Amino acid sequence: MPVEEFVAGWISGALGLVLGHPFDTVKLLGFFKGMSFPIASIAVVNSVLFGVYSNTLLVLTATSHQERRAQPPSYTHIFLAGCTGGFLQAYCLAPFDLIKVRLQNQTEPMAQPGSPQPQYRGPVHCAASIFREEGYRGLFRGAWALMLRDTPTMGIYFITYEGLCRQYTPEGQNPSSATVLVAGGFAGIASWVAATPLDVIKSRMQMDGLRRRVYQGVLDCMVSSVRQEGLGVFFRGVTINSARAFPVNAVTFLSYEYLLRWWG
Numbered sequence: 582m583p584v585e586e587f588v589a590g591w592i593s594g595a596l597g598l599v600l601g602h603p604f605d606t607v608k609l610l611g612f613f614k615g616m617s618f619p620i621a622s623i624a625v626v627n628s629v630l631f632g633v634y635s636n637t638l639l640v641l642t643a644t645s646h647q648e649r650r651a652q653p654p655s656y657t658h659i660f661l662a663g664c665t666g667g668f669l670q671a672y673c674l675a676p677f678d679l680i681k682v683r684l685q686n687q688t689e690p691m692a693q694p695g696s697p698q699p700q701y702r703g704p705v706h707c708a709a710s711i712f713r714e715e716g717y718r719g720l721f722r723g724a725w726a727l728m729l730r731d732t733p734t735m736g737i738y739f740i741t742y743e744g745l746c747r748q749y750t751p752e753g754q755n756p757s758s759a760t761v762l763v764a765g766g767f768a769g770i771a772s773w774v775a776a777t778p779l780d781v782i783k784s785r786m787q788m789d790g791l792r793r794r795v796y797q798g799v800l801d802c803m804v805s806s807v808r809q810e811g812l813g814v815f816f817r818g819v820t821i822n823s824a825r826a827f828p829v830n831a832v833t834f835l836s837y838e839y840l841l842r843w844w845g
């Protein structure tokens with residue numbers, strides 16, 4: 582199994598993350614200011630996404646990434662490979678994402694003299710507390726919603742990227758840097774627009790059970806959220822997600838493409 586796509590995915594995920602960090606810091610109200618935890622999670626998850634995507638295409642089409650410009654895979658294969666990458670990335674992402682959401686929703690400041698102790702003192706303490714109080718399965722709370730969010734979404738992500746690259750690149754040639762930046766940026770936006778409804782539900786499922794269980798499952802969470810807040814609930818955060826998605830994914834795809842080109 583070729584591993585360079587995993588390595589390129591790791592590096593490009595980390596670079597995208599550095600660019601998206603100001604947006605994340607705004608979104609997360611300062612609870613998540615350090616870089617080490619996001620790097621550990623997003624870079625690893627991106628490595629799984631791109632590595633599995635490329636290796637699935639290799640299995641489906643018997644072409645390596647070097648051969649794919651001359652023999653482009655069909656959109657069906659791209660979609661299936663993207664969905665496979667999305668499914669497996671969601672599994673790896675689940676515990677990291679749960680910790681992020683729990684820290685993000687903590688109302689007490691992390692460490693201020695004189696203020697009450699927050700429930701979680703940081704990512705490691707949060708993981709240990711969830712494991713102690715909710716067991717191993719507790720670390721995967723909301724994982725189904727995450728898989729439902731990421732499986733089709735990552736198919737859309739790679740289809741958008743490839744579709745735009747092909748549109749603006751002469752046949753058989755590599756896309757230019759400008760094309761990669763624009764196609765990567767729009768792939769990020771398309772994926773986040775598609776992901777936002779289930780992203781909202783996933784976050785609710787991850788918070789559920791902290792004090793008491795409210796939802797019976799993903800469907801119940803969807804139905805009661807719409808009943809209480811209307812359909813608009815599915816679009817919460819879509820603007821900030823999209824604004825962040827363009828630069829993050831433009832840089833992610835640009836670095837991914839160039840790393841693979843340099844490595845031959």
Ligand SMILES: CN(C)C(=N)NCCC[C@H](N)C(=O)O
Nearest residue numbers: 734738769772773776826829
């Ligand atoms: C859930 N969605 C929409 C995605 N994971 N989309 C792919 C983009 C990943 C990138 N690291 C980012 O954070 O935008």
